[in-house]
Structures are given as C-alpha cells and as structure tokens.
Amino acid sequence: MIPEIGHFALALAFALALVQSVLPILGANREKLLWMQSARATSLGQLSFIGIAFAALMRSFVTSDFTVLNVVENSHSLKPMLFKIAGTWGSHEGSLLLWVLILSVFGAGVSLFGSNIPEPLKARTLAVQAWISTGFLSFMLLTSNPFDRLFPPPLDGNDLNPLLQDVGLALHPPLLYLGYVGFSIVFSFAVAALLEGRVDAAWARWVRPWTLAAWMCLTAGITLGSWWAYYELGWGGWWFWDPVENVSFMPWLLGTALLHSAIVTEKRDAFKSWTILLAILAFSFSLLGTFVVRSGLLTSVHAFAVDPERGMYILFLLALSIGGSLALFAWRAPLMEPGGLFKPVSREAGLLLNSIILGAATGAILFGTLYPLFLEAVTDEKISVGPPFFNASVVPMMLLLVFVMALGPYLSWKRADLVGILQRLRFVAVLSVLATLTLWYLQNGGPVLAYLSILLAIWLFLATLREWGTRIRLFDVSFAESLHRARNLPRAAHGMTLAHTGLAIAMFGFIGSSAWKVEEIVFVTPGTTIEIAGFDVTFEGMERVRGPNYVADRGTLVVERGGKPITILYPERRSYPVAQSTTTESAIRSTLAGDLYASISTPLSETSEQSGALTLRILYEPLVNFIWIGMGFLILGGGFSLSDRRLRVGAPRSRKTLPVATAPAE
Template identity: 55%
Template sequence: MSPEIGHYALVLALALALIQSIVPIWGSRKGDATLMATAPSVALGQFAFVTLSFAVLTHAYLVSDFSVENVYLNSHSTKPLIYKISGVWGNHEGSMLLWVVILTLFSALVALFGRNLPLSLKANVLAVQGWVTVAFLVFILKTSNPFARLAPAPFEGRDLNPLLQDVGLAIHPPLLYLGYVGFSMSFAFAVAALIDGKIDAAWARWVRPWTLVAWIFLTAGISMGSYWAYYELGWGGWWFWDPVENASLMPWLAGTALLHSAIVMEKREALKVWTVLLAILTFSLSLLGTFLVRSGVLTSVHAFAVDPERGVFILAILVAFIGGSLALYAWRAPLLKQGGLFAPVSREGALVFNNLFLTASCAAVLVGTLYPLALETLTGAKISVGPPFFNWTFGPLMVPLVIAMTFGPLLAWKRGDLLAVAQRLTLALVVGIAAIVVTYAVTTGGPVLAPLFVGLAAFIVVGAMVDIAERIQLFRAPASVSFARARGLPRAAWGTAVAHAGVGVMLLGIVGETAYKQETIVQMRPGDSVQVAGYDLTLQALVPIQGPNYRDLVARLQVREGGVPVGTMEPAKRLYTARNMPTTEAALKTRGVSQLYVSPGDATADGSIAMRFFYKPMVLLIWIGTLVMMLGGMLSLSDRRLRVGAPKPSARRAAAVQAAE
C-alpha cells in the first residue's frame, strides 16, 4: 500500500474539513436546512479518509517500509509485532495523526447518534469540530508529514525508543487522546451554543454524555500512564508532578468540575455562564498540554518534538481557539439569562463548592507548571518547581473537596439540612474514627497525620454506601421494598456513589504507599540475602538472556516469607542493541493489594550488582480506585436519561419563568 495514498487521503480529508467548517454554519445563519444537513455526511467522509491515512501508516510499520522516514526513525524489522503497531503513535507525526483520527471519530459519532439534537445546534457543533480538524490537518501536512520519503531507502530502522516498547505505552496514548480530544465535543457544544445564543437544561443534558466519555477515557489514560511510569522507569514512584503529567491532570480537574456544574445547570438551569466557561477552559487545557509536549519547551520522557516551527504553529492554534472562544464568550455570555436561585446549604451549593476547589487546585497545578517556563522566558533564570510545592498546594485543597463530596449527594436540592445529613453520616464517621484508631495502633513510624487520612478514606467509602442506603431506605423499609427501590434507582445515582467510593479507595492507596513504604538499597552477589518488610530475598544468579531486539542481564531472586518460599522475582538490566540504550526492568510481586518492588542497578566487574528494594503497602488501591471511578462513570453514562432530551417544564412553570424574565 503506497504511502502516497495516505498523504493524499489527508489532503482530501482537509478539503472535507473545510466544507464542514463553513457550509453547515452558513446554513445555520441563513436558516437553510439543506446546507445544515450536509454536516453529518461530510463528517463521516472526513473520518473515512483520515482512518484510511492511519491504516496506510500502520501498514508501512507492519511491513517495515523504511523508505518512509517515520518508520525508519521509529521501527526495526526485529521488533515484536505489538510494538510495530504501537510505534505508529509512539512518535510525534504518528501521534498527531492518531489525534486527528479520534477528532474525526467524535464528529462521526455526533453525525450518527446526534439525531435528537436540534438541526441548527448539530450543524454548529460539527462546524466547530471542523475548525479544530482543519487546524490540525494543516499542522500535520505543513510541519509533521508522517509519509515523508527517504531515498535511497535504508536497509534497517533505528528502532522505537526502548522506554516506549511496553504494553502499557501501547495502550496509554490512545486512551489519553480519547480523553484529550473528547473534550473537544464539550468545547464545540459550548461555542455552538454561544453562536446560537441559547443555553438551557437540554443543552446541559446533551453535553454531559460527551463530557463523561472524555472524562472516563482521560481517567483511564492517566491511570495507565501512572502505572507504566511506576513499573517501567525503575524509580518506584507513581506520580512525580512532571510538567507533562500535570498537562493531563489539569483538563481532568476542569472536566470533573464541568461534569458537576452541568448537573446543576440541568436540574436548576443555574450556573449557565460558568458551565460554558468550564467547557471552553477544559479543552483549552487539553490544547495547552499538546503545546507543552510538542513545542520543545520541556525536556521529559513524555515529550515528542523539539522543532521550534512546530511549537510556533501549535501556539498559533492555541491562541486562535482559546482567544477566539473566550472573545465569543465575553460577547455572548452577558446575554444569557440566569436560572433558579438556591441556598448555600443545598446540593447545588455543594456542587458549587466542588467547582470552587477543583478549579482552585487546577489553577495551583497550572501556576506550578508554567511559572518556571515564564520565568525562564522573561529573565533567563531556571528554577524547578517540584513535588513539595504541589503537595503543599494541591493536597490541602483536596481535603475539603472530598469531605464536601461525601455530604453533597445527601443534601436536598434548593435548600438542604446540614445537621440532618451529618446525622445520616454517623455510621461513616464512626467507621472513619475506628480506622484512625486502628491505624495508630498497628503502625509505627510514618507521618503523624497519615492515620487521619486513612480515616478520611474510610469515611468517603462508607459515606458513598450511606448515600445508596438512604435512597433505597435500607433497614428502614421491608427488604422487598428496598430491593425494588434499588432496581428503580437511576444508574446515574449508582454511578455517583461508585465513583465517589473510588476516590476513597484511591486515597487509601496513596496514604499507604506514601506514608508506610519501606526502601532498602544494597550491593549483592549471588548467594547474598536481604530482608524487606518480613520477606527474605536471596540473589540466586545473574543470568544473561537474548531477546528479539535486546539483551537482558536478569537478577534471579528467591523470595521467602517466614522461611517458606513464595516465588521468584526477576528484575533485569536491558540493553536495546539497535539504539545501544539501556533500560531498567523492575520486578513486582503482588501480596494482596501490596507489592514487593525490585529495581536493579548496573553490574560491576567483581560480579556484584546494586539492588533497590521497596515494600509498598496498599499501592494497588491507587489504580483499583481509578478503575472504580471509571466504573462509576460508565454506570452514569448508561443512564437512559442521558440519551433523551431534558424534560420540558410544565405550562405553569414555563409561564412563571417567562414572566420572571
């Protein structure tokens, strides 16, 4: 399959994107249904051409066509098949093509499943998506052509960056991009609504499923990336506040705030202006992350490009979309009518509180990420903003947030009773206090506040259960009645409780790993043993192993607990021969939700090797918690109410609202 076919398909896709960005919105302004109706078919055609282009590039990797420069720089004929496939997006050009594939996929999904959308809104949404697609297609064709040829063709490729030759990194980028790019739908709905000048409860219900899909995938992408860094980089950490890690966290925080704000707008038609602003800012932060990764302003294991031309181009895209959308917002937002009022102590009030702390924490991460870059640009001085800054700014903002998260679902709409909710949460409070006491009793060492956070995690998990128990009147009504109420409970209610419980589970894992981990670094020879957290580990041998495109020096360790063998661990120092690049392959042994973690150093001439041992209690709860959060998101997404329009107000209420306006 000729690479020129892929390049030509991108040109055709750009032509369709131009049509999609102009014709539907022109039809909307003129009230021409025929012009507006062109948007879905053009969006589907555009998706087909971009997908064809991606398939051509994938084929070039599978057959090791080294006449394509992108394949030569990022592949090798002896590389395993899975990494030939993941190599397609393991580089700047291929990852940008994947970005556009996902962007056009969302446009195609709107075209196929947006039948309940008003024709004008659907046309404007697809037009805005078309604007974004045009920008990125021009960027690819002008600065990042994945089909550039080499003549003569090299005999062999340079291989993919060894750090990216991992199953986790094969899955992580597509999940992350589905989240990043998915928020373009929220952005498109916001801009389209500002163009129409009509934003109501129905709009909030239409935008929520798309936002929820993006949030679920971004959660999955961040979680997978965290776990990959944990086991692949050999340093034993799961989050380092790297600027590129922060670039994915910021849209997640803003997207979480957007989800909760949209609920208030749907239920009370309040927070219209704020919800639209959040929709714009969330995708803007996704674009900012793209700029940070690809502009060359950062040096990171995550960073792809260092070409200034690409950075300037992406900066222009950033300015155009963020500046343009905010200018439109400043013009149209004052014309939006506000909805119903509510008391500070209410479910709406709790959701506003949630938004306040989520956006404040997002701002803290933004400042910590961009301040060193701004300072270096303005003064030339280089500083590093590391974990201490984020731990002391981001962490304290999360505490009141998670407490409010437990109270909020139990409060009534419009006006709530805080004392009554506190009484309902008595069981959760008792369990939380018991967890604090037990933790103090069974642990020695560690931060003095760690048991308090263990108790807070237990309070969150039990509080989420209390929410469901209250809704189904558990133990207050006959079992048959409670069961019937549980079956009739909206899936969104189950989803909220499950997602909130997932936050508590993740917090418990963070506290366990951070406060109570044990670390030992020793120099070992075959036959030597070391004790870590009650386990005896004996180095049996150093074994060289030849892989398909690498050489391993494996440290084979026998693990015993109480003198009884419980298995072996085989960490390795690996050398990828094509690039002559070493990597560290850590070994993990799971014991319940805790793990033994072994990371080898370099072998010395005397036959010894440096070994780094960790015991990480409850560490797996970090990622189990994110899986539970995703499950909660999927339960909410399956709620049939998100697949139909918002209920129309009664005639009496509509007349009252009209009179008030």
C-alpha cells in the same frame, strides 16, 4: 504507493474540513436546512479519509516499509508486531494523525447519534469541530507529514524508544487522546451555544454524555500511564508531578468540575456561564498539553522532541482557539439568564464549591508547571518545582474536596438542613475515627497528614455506602425489596456511588504507598540477603537472556518470610542494540496488602570499592494496588452513568427561541 494514498486522503480530509467549517454555520444563520445537514456528509467523509490515512501509515509500520521516514525513525524489522502497530502513534507525526482521527470520530459521532439535537445547534457544533480539524490538518500537511519518503531506504530502522515498547504504553496514548480530543466536542457545543445565544437544560443534557465519555477515557489513560511508570521505570513511584503528567491531570480536574456543573445546569437551569467556561477551559488545557509536549520546551520520556517552528504553529493554534473562545464568552456570557436561586447550604452550593476547589487546584498545578518554563525563557535561569510544592498546595485542597464529596449526595436542591445531615452521618463519623485510631495503633505512629487523609477516605467510603443503602432502604425492608429498589435506581445513581467509592479506595493506595513505603538501596553480590518489611530477600546471581530485539541481564531474588519460601523475583536490565539504550524491568510480588518491588542496575565499575557488585533497589509499598482498583471503580462508575437511559435519550426539544436575558428596565 500506499503512503501517497494516505497523504492524498489527508489532503481530501482537509478540503472537507474547510467546507464543514463554513457551510453548516452559514446554513444555521440563514435557516437553510440542506446547508446545515451538509455537516453530516462532510463529517463522515472526514472520518473516512483520515481513517484511510491512518490505515496507510499503520500498514507501513506493519510491513516495515523503510522508504517512509517515520517508519525508519520509529520501527525495526525485529520489533514484535504489537509494538510495530504501536509505532504508528509513537512519534510526533503519527500521534498527530491519531489526534485528528479521534477528532473526526467525535464529529461523526455527533452526526450519527445526535438526532435529538436541533439542526442549528448541531450544524454550529460540527462547524466549530471542523475549525479545530482544519487547524490540525493544516499543521500536519504543512509541517508534520507522516508520509515523508526517504530514498535510498536504509536496510533497517532505528527502532522505537525502548521505554515505549510496552503493552501499557501501547494503549496509553489512544486512551489519553480519546480524553483530550473528546473534550473538543464539548468545546464545540459550548462555542456553538454562545454563537446561538442559548444555554438551557436541554443543552446540558446533550453535552453530559460526551463529557462523561471523554472523562472516562482520560481517567483510563492517566491510570494506565501511572501504572506503566510504576512497573516500567524502576523507581517504584506512580506519580512524580512531571510537567507532562500535570498537563494531563489539569484537563481531568476541569472535566470533573464540568461534569458536576452540567448537572446543575440540567436540573436547576443554573450555572450556565460557569458550565460554558469549564467546557472551554477543559479543551483549552488539552491544547495546552499538546503545545507543552510538542514544542520542545520539555525533555521527557513522554514528550516529542520537535523543532521550535512547529511549536510556534501550535502556539498560534492555541492562541486562536483559546483567545477566540474566551473573547466570545466574555461577549455573550453576561446576556445569559441567571437561573434558579439557592441557599448557601444546598446541593447547588455544594457542587459550586466542588467546582471552585477543582479550579483552584488546577490553577496551582498550572502555576507550578509553567512558572519554571516562563522564568527560564525570561531570565535563562533554571529552577525546579517538584513534588513538595504540589503536595503542599494541591493535597490540602483535595482533602477538603473529599470531605465535601461525602456530604454532597445528602444535600437537597435549593435548601438543605446541614445539622440534620450531620446527625444522620454521626455514626459514619464515629466509625471513621475508630478505624483511623485502630490503624494508628497498629502502625505505631506515622505522619499526621497521612492519618487525616485516611480518616477522610474512610469517611467518604462509609458515607457513600450509607447514602446508597438509604436509597434502597437496606436493612429497613426485606432483602428482596432492597434488591428491587436497587434495580429500579437510575444507573447514574449507581455510577455516582461507584465513582465516589472508587476515589475513596484509590486514596487508600495513594496514602499507604506514600506514607508507609519502605525502601532499601544496597550493593549486592551472590548470596547477599536483605531484610525488608518482614521479608528476607536473597540475591542468587545474574544470567544473560535474549529477547526479540534486546539482550537482558536477569537477576534472581529468592523471597522468604519466617524461613518459608514465598516467591522468586526476576528483575532485568535490558539492552537494545539498535536503539543503543537500556531499560529497567522491575519484578513485583503483588498482593492487596502491598507490593514487594525490586529493580536492579548495571554492575559498578571495577575500580570502585564494591567491585563486581550490583545496585539493588527493593521496596515494600503498602496498599498500592488499591490505586488501580479504585481507578477501575471510577471508570466503571462513569460507564454506568453513561449507560443511563436519560443520557441516551437526551432532553426533549424546546420550542422556545433565544432565551437570552435582556438588560433590566431602569
């Protein structure tokens, strides 16, 4: 009975979405207040009914209700409770339900917390949000019902993919979807503004907190996924330019550009068309990721294997959303007022360059991700575009971006003195060069690009701290006065400092773990000792252990340095009988200096030369933990900015009517 309630609740949510997609926008066009305000009731109703449906599906997983096909395919009675709950969104149907739940959360959020938004704009925004909900709810009800029954029910389920039975992957999809779907409300604001013919500083102020919230969640989701890949998959990497990784990274890049462009629209009433376009593209690339993951184009641990017919439905939604919004943009954007003027050296120019670089990087990733799929569809020829292409095309652009980021906070609006800024930063430049040369001396050589990257990371780190110190007049006044100034700084200023500092810290991890990684892959038998990065690692043997729903072969590695014991590592190879698959559980000794990382594979066949031996993969990854620390700073910086009172209060209402420029007189 509970699954039927969930299914019925989805149907009711779909009906409310249809009403919300029409009535509020008609009210805005006809200036009928009650029609516009109906969006509040329908958006809250959608959230309630979709919440009931989600709770019904989760209850089916928690109780192991094997009359529900989705539970049979993605759960098992012996699975730990956390992963039973995570199974709710571990399938195509369940993750789609989570998607529409988050979609309704953002719509209801605007209804509840958008009291300072003019009713016409709010009504149009919520109507556009309902258009998106209608598309995905219809997709779910017609092709991807999570409550399909199975009679007679089996005695037990097929279990969830063992690779997904991990705390990191239990939290990764909700955070990632909060980012993906969070950009939907920004998209809705952009389309509503185009329909209304009005984009101004107040609009940018209303959009920024929602953009920031989505960006923070997407950052957290990508970080958690990268961390999971690092410790769970057993290859010791945190990013492989996998197509599914790429389709999450592209909206992040565009969301970052949107955050900075919206600042210019708010502060200087400029970049209106560019900000609108970025808002449309950020969500469009989120939809593109949904299509790529669910269309059956890819075979990946991240992807959902679904039939091509469902992929065609998503492709239709994709074409309708992206094509319609871009057509509306092409029609309305030329009529917008151009905004304030600025010199080539100014904060506006710096933020524009920031957006252009991020957009160009997105284009390069898009080409590298989709070209192999397009070529295979046209010629049936399979090619692989891997890390060498992306590193060669994207990394140089990111390095240029880092250099500009360090200068950005020093630039003034409208016109800036670049020579004066460089003079103020000459001490930072000298320190950066000296630190890089010291590292080169200690490392005794290495890739030139790695040292250039380290130089820019130190440059960004020191320039950011100097700018913050200048704001509070650190060392120029008493410490108490500097502390007082720090407390009075806008939280958004602290947020910018934390975010820029976090990126510099993360760069240390990116570079260190890539350029100076040491790796050994060897056959081992009990008593074998491997020397790596100053450590002596001795393989003591294997033992069989049992888990809740798996059996594992656990190795024992004794780690010493200079004859002194350091730690003992226990890598595992787990076998899941129900799912009939195995996973690698790496063992890691983590320090700020670097990680000693070990994973072990199954014994070789008895007929090989190394009969009875196992394959041990052991790595030393310098500074890798700076990646997670730096990304934490990025998220913390976003949180500080989001808590800024100026974003919570919003912009004052403007009494001006449609500020759309008319054609100039001849």
